[in-house]
Amino acid sequence: MKNTKSIRISTDKNGKKLAYRISIKAMREFRIPVDEAELMIATGNVNEVVYGPSLNQPFVTIMGTKEENGTTFIYSSYVL
Secondary structure (H helix, E strand, O other), rough: EEEEEEEEEEEOOOOOOEEEEEEOOOOOEEEOHHHHHHHHHOOEEEEEEOOOOOOOOOEEEEEEEEEEOOOOEEEEEEEE
């Protein structure tokens, strides 16, 4: 596994967990298996984890942040 800068964990409309690898070069997100994302978080191969909707979408804001073992956790939500 390579060292990934950041990933995003979200859910679909049915509550199923989804994971994305955020690519700065491609300026988009790529789907990855949820098990792989959770393993990368557990082993510390990720610098940043975003829980919730993409921060690039309108009406999305950061609700809170937490740093733990060199990994930054960001919690985002829609704002109306």
